[in-house]
Amino acid sequence: MNLSMVEFLLQQAWQSIRRNGLMSLATSSNMTVALLILSAFLLATINLEHMADVEARKANITVDLAEGADAGEVEATLLGDMRVEETRYRTRDQALREQAEAVGMSYEQLNATLPENPLPDSIVVKPVDPQDMAAIAQAAEKIEGVAEVRYQEQITGKLLILARGIRIAGVISGVVMGAATLLIVSTTIRLTIYARRREIRIMQLVGATNWFIRLPFILEGAFHGVVGGAVSMVLVLASYSWAHGYVSEHLGFIELIYSARFAVLFALGAISCGTFFGVLGSILGLHSYLRNV
The missing domain is CATH 3.30.70.3040 (Alpha-Beta Plaits)
Incomplete structure (x- = not known):
């Protein structure tokens, strides 16, 4: 694939996003809500495990x-x-x-x-x-x-068991919530694809390969993932910053993880997850549609 082809596909993806503004907004909004819930859950799990581990290490x-x-x-x-x-x-x-x-x-x-x-x-x-x-x-x-x-053998032992339990529960719940997020995203993108079925059919009639049809949609999925991840991170980190300040002032015995490095890494992780879900959701949605036409 040469540079001109990449440029053409990017232009097609951007034109499609602008032309289907309402559907694009709905897709990005759904992605934002799904990532917002997933990010809030992960933050809660990370902090619960951190607090249990900190208390155990104080012993x-x-x-x-x-x-x-x-x-x-x-x-x-x-x-x-x-x-x-x-x-x-x-x-x-x-x-x-x-x-x-x-x-x-x-x-x-x-x-x-x-x-x-x-x-x-x-x-x-x-x-x-x-x-x-x-x-x-x-x-x-x-x-x-x-x-x-x-x-304090019993207290320390219980705290260590609690930290381990939170870690395991967090991994399992994270996988489940990640799968649910992917399902929401892929369903939304499938609706977008269905709304543009005539456009896809015309591309097939003029001889476009399945991958040529897929790529603009995959790029759109990545765009929605980046937008959803970025918006959800602004909301999550703003809320988390407020929560950290409130807890520090009124509940000093609770220690939440908070640093610029943590915020940047968490934001990059969320945007990467959004991009992954957007791309994979597009691939799954298109695969299901193209297989049935």
Whole structure:
């Protein structure tokens, strides 16, 4: 296919879009709505998985030291484990201050209610992967000078299972919603093709091949996909930006993914998906029509 042929096909596609303005608007609108729903669902799934993963990664292991234990030696042994990302030595006074903050009291108030500080010196261990917490805890229990090892096993385990479940459910639901989007798009394009059946028939009568007939429609499908993807992204990202600001201000404990890089990548992905759905929808619609004529 030479350059002049490509130019001719592009001109044909553009003329067809302008000539069939109402149908083109309907196709792009349907594409926009379908991609809007799919994008909103994907954003919700990505953020739910992110929140579950973030909460799981906040979990750490507390290694309580026995009286007279060499904290430096215990900490060095813990850092020697490749599964450990970092450690932090915490004195009993620091532990009591953190406990006071957790229950909404000042250090002085909590300390005044106790005959003595019951908390031991400890080392807080952050794992590289939260899934290794149980193994790290078992190894820490065997270190000389360690009195007790504590971590929230059940909560961390449930969060990891939740993150995995959201990921799997997101993939399955994404495939289902993608198929539904493709069905909507292909049906809309099939209606467009049917409305232009006389034009297609004339092209067949003058000897045009099926692929020559298909290409302008495929280019139109790609155009509708790009337009639908771009419009849906403007709406989705504007809504998401507002939601992020509202959540950050009123629900600070919830952390949504938000960055310029994420927005650009998500927008490019949505426009690419729109183009793919438009092209594939055109191919499927034309294949079904040309097979029956």
